[in-house]
Amino acid sequence: MSRAFRRGLLAGAAIFLAVVLVLILSGDLSSSGFIYVDF
Amino acid sequence: MQVDTASGGAAGGHGREGRAWALGALGSFLLLLIVSELFCRTLLGTGALYGLVDASGTLTSVAEVKARARAFAGRQAVGLLGDSVAGVTALVQHRVPRARQRSLTAELDRRLTPRGVLPLSADGLLLPDVEGLLETLEAPPRDVILLLNFRMFARSWETEASAGSRDGLLPVAMAGPREAPSAAAAKGRLDARLYESAAGASSLFLVTQVLRARLFVPTRKDAIERGLARLLPAAEDDDLAASVLRLRIAPIYEDRDWNPASPAFSSLGRILARRRSAGRTLVALVPQNPSETAAIAPERLQSNRDLLKRTVVNALGADSAWIDLSDAMPQDAFLDHCHLTGEGNARLAGTLAAAFVQPGRAAP
Numbered sequence: 001m002s003r004a005f006r007r008g009l010l011a012g013a014a015i016f017l018a019v020v021l022v023l024i025l026s027g028d029l030s031s032s033g034f035i036y037v038d039f
Numbered sequence: 040m041q042v043d044t045a046s047g048g049a050a051g052g053h054g055r056e057g058r059a060w061a062l063g064a065l066g067s068f069l070l071l072l073i074v075s076e077l078f079c080r081t082l083l084g085t086g087a088l089y090g091l092v093d094a095s096g097t098l099t100s101v102a103e104v105k106a107r108a109r110a111f112a113g114r115q116a117v118g119l120l121g122d123s124v125a126g127v128t129a130l131v132q133h134r135v136p137r138a139r140q141r142s143l144t145a146e147l148d149r150r151l152t153p154r155g156v157l158p159l160s161a162d163g164l165l166l167p168d169v170e171g172l173l174e175t176l177e178a179p180p181r182d183v184i185l186l187l188n189f190r191m192f193a194r195s196w197e198t199e200a201s202a203g204s205r206d207g208l209l210p211v212a213m214a215g216p217r218e219a220p221s222a223a224a225a226k227g228r229l230d231a232r233l234y235e236s237a238a239g240a241s242s243l244f245l246v247t248q249v250l251r252a253r254l255f256v257p258t259r260k261d262a263i264e265r266g267l268a269r270l271l272p273a274a275e276d277d278d279l280a281a282s283v284l285r286l287r288i289a290p291i292y293e294d295r296d297w298n299p300a301s302p303a304f305s306s307l308g309r310i311l312a313r314r315r316s317a318g319r320t321l322v323a324l325v326p327q328n329p330s331e332t333a334a335i336a337p338e339r340l341q342s343n344r345d346l347l348k349r350t351v352v353n354a355l356g357a358d359s360a361w362i363d364l365s366d367a368m369p370q371d372a373f374l375d376h377c378h379l380t381g382e383g384n385a386r387l388a389g390t391l392a393a394a395f396v397q398p399g400r401a402a403p
Contacts, residue, residue: 023247
């Protein structure tokens with residue numbers, strides 16, 4: 001397994017983690033049209 | 040010549056390294072995606088997600104409603120339908136300690152053990168939403184507690200366009216042709232449809248959205264305020280915030296007769312007609328802060344409560360369990376106009392559980 005491939009593995013994992021964190025943490029929940037803020 | 044060969048070899052080496060890097064990145068990304076998708080599918084399928092995450096007061100998508108109902112079906116949990124009164128949002132916003140253990144859903148869940156509660160309430164839910172929600176479930180819960188709130192019968196929700204809070208839960212009876220939406224509304228609907236499609240297609244996406252709701256960041260402003268509140272001493276509510284709240288809740292406690300032909304009452308009739316042949320149904324009018332209901336003429340208040348009682352009893356028949364708790368709590372049991380303190384929720388849960396278990400004892 002080359003060094004470049006290992007670095008690629010790490011980069012792919014980091015990108016995946018970043019996508020999941022963005023999905024959990026970003027944006028305004030009301031934009032989903034489902035979470036109702038004004039209660 | 041020699042120089043050209045060397046640079047060509049170096050370029051070829053870089054190209055091979057680049058391909059190896061891309062292959063590694065793509066491989067680990069896809070592997071993690073597949074493993075996470077399978078893991079989240081298991082979390083949803085076994086119901087383990089809701090053992091780890093309190094989801095009371097939030098529904099993130101129709102796909103999640105279905106997944107949640109499936110997760111709780113094994114223990115025949117009692118469906119709890121209603122609005123923010125059942126959830127945790129108001130407790131969190133008022134920074135009540137251990138808020139998630141003190142919501143009405145949590146208190147009722149403990150009292151109805153081992154069956155527990157299937158939380159199907161959500162902030163701002165209106166009766167057409169409840170009707171649509173029940174329609175989406177492949178196997179609705181056998182027994183149900185339906186919480187009615189004064190807010191649901193306010194004039195603000197009397198037009199077809201405003202009668203439901205979530206397009207995704209539009210009931211069949213209200214799904215006729217609608218006015219052509221504005222460009223902004225059309226974009227909103229398209230966004231909501233894309234969001235719903237993603238939630239239906241990917242368990243990983245669905246779980247991230249449940250976690251997102253669990254973190255309770257309805258707006259960035261609120262997240263910043265809550266962050267600051269941890270660092271700064273509590274400040275008194277300013278006059279502007281109090282005025283905004285008064286404007287928002289004024290239509291709820293308007294001194295007027297409720298309209299039995301409104302979408303809310305029509306929807307309630309259809310919900311109860313569906314429930315008539317189902318299992319046990321307890322319908323409760325939840326407590327209201329007496330400082331707010333004081334604005335309504337007593338005879339009008341009583342006639343509205345009587346109208347609601349007649350609607351429920353006529354629709355459900357002899358097996359109906361109706362309990363009117365609108366004047367059951369003192370002012371100090373409330374956080375605001377209708378959301379209860381932790382102690383208030385515990386008392387309300389006790390009353391509801393007793394009425395549910397022994398319907399004959401429910402107050403008329």
